[in-house]
Amino acid sequence: MDGNNEFPHGAGHYDEAALRRWVSEHDKRPGRTAFQRDRARVLHSAALRRLAGKTQVVTPGATAQAWDATPRTRLTHSLECAQVGRELGAALGCDPDLVEAACLAHDLGHPPFGHNGERALDEIAAPCGGFEGNAQSLRLLSRLEPKRFVEEEGGNGVVSVGLNLTRATLDAATKYPWPRGGRPGDPASRKFGVYEDDLPVFEWFRRGAPGRRRCFEAQVMDWSDDVAYSVHDVEDGLHAGHLDPNLLLAEPERREVFAVAAERYAPPDAEEAELAEALDRLLEQEWWPHGYDGTAVAQARLKDATSQLIGRFCLAAEGATRAAYGSGRLTRYAADLVVPRGTRLECDVLKAVADRYVMQRPDQERLRRDQHAVLVELAEALVARAPDGLDPQFRALFTAADDDAARLRVVVDQIASLTDASARRLHARLTGAG
Structure with missing residues (x-):
């Protein structure tokens, strides 16, 4: 069509x-x-x-x-x-x-x-x-x-x-x-x-698109996603008490952050010294939230820091892209978003900070094992009982599916649609787990 x-x-x-x-x-x-x-x-x-x-x-x-x-x-x-x-x-x-x-x-x-x-x-x-x-x-x-x-x-x-x-x-x-x-x-x-x-x-x-290249708007979306979650995940980590910004001044802690950045976020050729320079550029800014203690003034300073970071990352991409393509309207496949390497590394280091101090907390591994078990057991229960247990929309799709693979895809669609809480409720109802 x-x-x-x-x-x-x-x-x-x-x-x-x-x-x-x-x-x-x-x-x-x-x-x-x-x-x-x-x-x-x-x-x-x-x-x-x-x-x-x-x-x-x-x-x-x-x-x-x-x-x-x-x-x-x-x-x-x-x-x-x-x-x-x-x-x-x-x-x-x-x-x-x-x-x-x-x-x-x-x-x-x-x-x-x-x-x-x-x-x-x-x-x-x-x-x-x-x-x-x-x-x-x-x-x-x-x-x-x-x-x-x-x-x-x-x-x-x-x-x-x-x-x-x-x-x-x-x-x-x-x-x-x-x-x-x-x-x-x-x-x-x-x-x-x-x-x-x-x-x-x-x-x-995708008809007419040049190979696997992303359109310009998708590149803007992707960078906006990186900017938003790298900055705000660090902000949430500070608010939650999981991150002490003073730790980023200690060498053992810094090396752990750089190791996470190199493994999961930064380009393969990024050296530790380059990652350290990226972090230090941020720490040297007068608006960086050193000594955050949760007071109203500290919260206001942290909010200013998030705004400064977002502006820093977006203006760097805007300036570099304009330098490459001029002042005209950039749409679809007429350009590629240009993000300076140093800016990307600053963003990558922020992602690594949130990863190291929020996602890698000891309690998170226990929680992840529990969440994994909930979804696996829920899938097993739904496959065994389907179409019973499926919402009406997915029940109809399951009944109309042509083969086992298509029916499994419907079960996965159902599970993927759930919130954290509704997944646990449905799991408890179908498995009897309390």
Whole structure:
């Protein structure tokens, strides 16, 4: 299906092909752009609301200070990413509604328990092609999130086409534009953006794209995601009492941070000395939150530091990209986002700080083992009892599935849709665990 909808007013530098939808439709409110409609659809989706119940880094209620029990969730992270992306994209000439929609959508596929849940579901889903949060996001946008339906060919009923977003928005929301095993230069990578049975819509919106290259808006979304979570995860770690910023001045602690950065975040050729220089550049800033103690003044200084960091990272990318491509509007495949190496390393070091002091706490390993067991046991119970135990939407999909692999994918879709709390409740109900 390659529906041709009208070229809406205000679409700017985006051609008619970028504005097409999988199923052609007419706007009930003329005057809105196609990307304003896309943004509204993601913003009003149930999948976005569910992110409020999915942990970002610090589990709600687990902070050291009783007065601060409101760390970020996947939802608040997505909203903050959207704000960063909208402003950076607009400064570079992208349609701001398009970039905001992509940022709001980028984490929709994350399962309960975050990356730990993602790893558990990848094991569970091995017989049907594995699991990846970014591929799950595309599946939600193009298939699972109830919004638009279309008659199947041959009159065999109706099927969901998800939010039926434009080609440009689906492309912008796709961080990894390749199937499993298709990452350029790294076919063993676990990162991919589309499952086998979602390839038709993927190939439709990627038609004409240069190989595995990401569109410019997706690059803006990805950098906005990096900026938002690297800065805010450190902020949440400080609020929760997990991170003492003075530790970053001690050599043994610094070496541990650099080791995490080198292993998980920084480019392979990054030397420890280069990572140390990146951290020191941040520590030398007059706004860096040295001596954070949780007082009102310290909180205000920390909030200023987060604003300074976001501005620092975004302005560096904007300046370098403008230096490379000039002052015109940069959209789709007309440019690549340029982020200076030093800026990327500063961001990578911040990610490593949050990883070392928040994610690697001793209690987190016990929690991860428990979360893994909950999802594995829940999957086993659902497979054994399905369609009993599935929500009505997934029960119908399970009944209509053609084979065991398709039925397993439905079970995985059901589990991925759950919040942290609802996964535990369903597990307790189906397994009898108290």
